Amino acid sequence: MAVNESWNNGLKGSKYIRVRYSSPNKKTHIYTVRSHGGTARYDLSGYPPLQRKKFVQRAIDGYNEKVVFEPVVKIPVVNTEEE
DSSP, X not given: OOEEEEEEOOOOXXXXXXXXXXXXXXXXXEEEEEETTEEEEEEOTTXXXXXXXXXXXXXXXXXXXXXXOOOOOOOOOOOOOXX
């Protein structure tokens, strides 16, 4: 059985944005974003739940690009001061 969920921003007219989630086989995570600019589909199957939730919130807020969530790389501080 497929899982379906939907969110929207509650606005009317050209500012209306709707995000639909579907999971046809409970392993894929397909998000469809519909706004006045058209419809886009995103496959977020490789992302953890927290990042998928952030994607939905950003889409409802009006951001229209897929965010790349890369791990933060910490560079060690090296003391280059000569004595």
